[in-house]
Amino acid sequence: ETGVTQSPTHLIKTRGQQVTLRCSSQSGHNTVSWYQQALGQGPQFIFQYYREEENGRGNFPPRFSGLQFPNYSSELNVNALELDDSALYLCASSLEQVGEQYFGPGTRLTVT
Amino acid sequence: GESVGLHLPTLSVQEGDNSIINCAYSNSASDYFIWYKQESGKGPQFIIDIRSNMDKRQGQRVTVLLNKTVKHLSLQIAATQPGDSAVYFCAENKNQGGKLIFGQGTELSVKP
Numbered sequence: 001e002t003g004v005t006q007s008p009t010h011l012i013k014t015r016g017q018q019v020t021l022r023c024s025s026q027s028g029h030n031t032v033s034w035y036q037q038a039l040g041q042g043p044q045f046i047f048q049y050y051r052e053e054e055n056g057r058g059n060f061p062p063r064f065s066g067l068q069f070p071n072y073s074s075e076l077n078v079n080a081l082e083l084d085d086s087a088l089y090l091c092a093s094s095l096e097q098v099g100e101q102y103f104g105p106g107t108r109l110t111v112t
Numbered sequence: 113g114e115s116v117g118l119h120l121p122t123l124s125v126q127e128g129d130n131s132i133i134n135c136a137y138s139n140s141a142s143d144y145f146i147w148y149k150q151e152s153g154k155g156p157q158f159i160i161d162i163r164s165n166m167d168k169r170q171g172q173r174v175t176v177l178l179n180k181t182v183k184h185l186s187l188q189i190a191a192t193q194p195g196d197s198a199v200y201f202c203a204e205n206k207n208q209g210g211k212l213i214f215g216q217g218t219e220l221s222v223k224p
Contacts, residue, residue, distance in 0.1 A: 002155070002157075004155070031210065033210055033211075033212070035212075035214075040216075040217075041216060041217075042201050042203075042214030042215050042216050042217050043156065043201075043212070043214045044214070045211045045212060045213070048210050048211065050210075055210070056210065056211050058211065090155050090156070092155075092212075094210060097210045098205065098210050099210070100146075100158060100161070101158075101210065101212065102158070103148075103155030103156045103157070104155050105153070105154055105155050106154075106155050
């Protein structure tokens, strides 16, 4: 186990709703990265937070937003959910921005 | 453009045989590559990494080879075991704020 935890493990939402996913980083890690993994695909980078600031963003619309807290835990918020948002959402923590990334088990989001 | 791709989506091997999983990348400026293992219901697990100034790196039962001339990366698993059954991803990190670019993945199946 990596020490990275995510909640909830599974979630079902309706199109148009909003969702918040949570991630607790490994002890001592100050950086959290979020990824979206569609079924049968590799993870796609959403964004990274380093010391409470967004530090790099992938090709995702503004309705994907995040936060990092002083204890380095993080949230991913998705507004106006679409069917294509159904995926496994992974967070990974690292010691620094470019350090080895340790992944959590993910949150499975289903949008109906 | 940026992409990391895999040659084969599935690989089936006999227990005890060696496995070779291949990966191609398109950006010659890439400087760091990682192999991840993802078991069903879990997040990606770090296996081994290699920097662009190296051609080969060995770990426990695993070896990663990097051929920069043809932009090819491979993961060799010695004496493959049933516990090695998983999806394997190569990922590229260009030190852009820690963004990892993943390939689609190869599913390794080990027959007893």
